[in-house]
Amino acid sequence: MDRETRALAEKHFRGLGARLPDGVCGPPGRVDFIEKPDAFSYADFFKGYLLPNVPCVFSSAFTEGWGSRKHWVTPDGKPDLDYLLRKRHGCTCCQLRSAGIQRQPQGAHAPQRVHQLLERVHPGKLFLSQGLPLPQRLAPVQPMCGSLHRDTSVEDVYSLPVYFSSDWLNEYWDAINVDDYRFIYMGPTGTWSPFHADIFRSFSWSVNICGRKKWLLFPPGQEEALRDCHGSLPYDVTSPTLLDVRLHPACARCSPPLEVTQEAGEMLFVPSGWHHQVHNLEDTISINHNWVNGCNLAPMWHFLQQELHAVQREISEWRDAMPDWHHHCQVWPGPEVIMKSCTGINYKEFYHFLKVIAERRILTLAKEMGAGTVGSVGDSRLGTQQAAFDVSRITEVLASLVANRDFQRVDTSTFSLQPEELLQQLEEVVTATAAL
Template identity: 35%
Template sequence: MINIEIDSIIDDISPHNYIDCDIDTIDFCDINYNGFVENFMLKNLPCVVKNISLEWECASKWIEGNKINYDYLQNTYGDLEAPVADCNNIDFNAHCKSNMKVGEYMDYLKNDKKDGTLYLKDWHLRRIRPSDQFYNVPFIFGSDWLNEYATDHQEDDFMFVYIGPSKSWTPFHADVYSSYSWSVNIFGRKKWILLPPKEEEKLKDTLGNLPLLFNPEQSQNVKYFEILQEKGDAIFVPSGWHHQVTNLLDTVSINHNFINAFNIEFVWSSLQTNLLSVEKEIEEFKHTPEFQEQCQLILKSVFGMNFVDFLHFISHIAQKRLNQMNSENYVGFNNFTLGIKHIMFDLNILLKIINSVQNHPLFSNKYIAPNEIDTIMNIKNSILLKVK
């Protein structure tokens, strides 16, 4: 187990001015957890981390010399199915997807005369093969409420394998729930383009739609960063940073989305913004009995979670942190142990979020069940006893 802890100094960090920001490159060997929190997570700034996968099993077994070890992947995972996106087939601003046997995909990938551009992505291999420890979650990403919640509830996780040929790509987007993400190249090279929050507003058309791909040559006065990600590099993508990715070579990567105390306020704010947009979109039905229910259904469709989902999420993490303090069992996600200051910080931030949720109009109307309100208020009172 690896312990992750923070210093009290992190409360003094102020939001960063994205206009003056740059993207740092650091070496994994030189990183400490608190420094990463202060310099990147709290400031919501991206970075490149070198040499992060040197000791990962997949870095040796999945790669043979200067190419992907197709035979190993076929023999080990060939009978499994994985989602595959067709980069040449677009429907509603997204790639069309289908499932394919991994063995069949490897046959496609090693063929020099490929038919089309197929990209194996969003593959939940870690969930399918939990005993197969083909990589280690870097300790700097160890505070991960999203995958902690998914693991505790045996739901779909946010841990993915991507394998794609040269010229495969991911469209311009921001990550689900406005979460953080990290992506580690096991092999190959990617080109990333990232835009700081709000810069994407300059790209919207008259209907408010974003482009499938951002073209810098066609977009004036838009601040963006271009990064080449090499083998062994990790990219940390903060909340609200729109990005697109192109594989310049055949590439294999491990990718996680995650939420924690350092970006949960961003997630909550984004959920509220999306809800307001949904309410405005169907405001002609505002006085119908089904209005709020329909708004929540649409919100879940466009944002990934609705108001009640968010309540369940923060309630679970808060109750778990309270239990950890009471039992002195500080294990969080992936067997990382949390220092007491970290747990207290989590609880203080959760208390702040709960107070904000409590002030939201939806909390006091009939949409929220009384038992849900009782649960969150009991948790709030328990936190107050711990942090006062």
């Protein structure tokens, strides 16, 4: 990030004011196609798409050097199962789940081998290589998703595009060595993932290693018109039941989605809070990341507040009878309505997330400003201006967290650094880096 881009970003967030948490922007009439890597910089992406929170598609030229595009695909453009099963990834551990279902913390699903993933994706047809009996068959509409184990080398599979390298979510999970939000999706022709938005209102990017997909994209706020008379979002936005005004009384007010046909090798940026549904037009493998950074940190924080309030409403009848009611809302390991179970994160972990990223950015800035401190950070490719921008965004959200009544009920006595102390440090760094 350069100084001009940082100044524009900080001005942008100051100007959004109260609209920032919702991340709502005017929907574009089309999705831009970025053709040439040499003519498109990180600043171009940041100012044109990340900051305004609008989607774009990158051409296959951006991924032509990836090993997965060379080795995972047959000459006729189909998934090369022989390579995936026997030559390279047959013994790689994955976390396995049905696409479109809320991601669970590590341990929610037992690690499985890639050949098990492939067998379950399309039992008895494309992805069945050994003819093994399957104890559980998938619903025919859902592809499968695997998260490659962190120990697996990915250098020959793909390289992280610089546009998405300010990735706090995976930087944090890598730092604590617990989990990550990097996925491989596999699905045969005709499968699709249900209508949803990505976890935590994260950004996401998706590259088709082979095959074609059709995306239906709805900007933030549009999904509200699709709710049924009970307040639930649809599972399938192409279902004719949405035309029933008794079931979906507001559907007529919803604008048509942005439709994108993603070809092999192309990379789609899905902005924060955009609901989407994805259809596999051909046998498809894709690599995907969910990610968070300073541009959608406030929407993530707003989302967590909404989730906690929803939990509080669900169990409000037990407020008087349950000791430490507020504590249970965040951490009680009960039904899915409980915050930790629903989102995989509560306020305590959100603070730890902010703290880890903040300390790494402070190290970067200390080195630049001559303090003699050296640290390795996940977004070092983007430079000091990016680190300064990150600190300013963390400071704003942390100040809101510290002032939050529900967070004030969290027991912070075991924290290695008290939230108020971290906030003071960050405010001093923001002042010191204002002139950078």
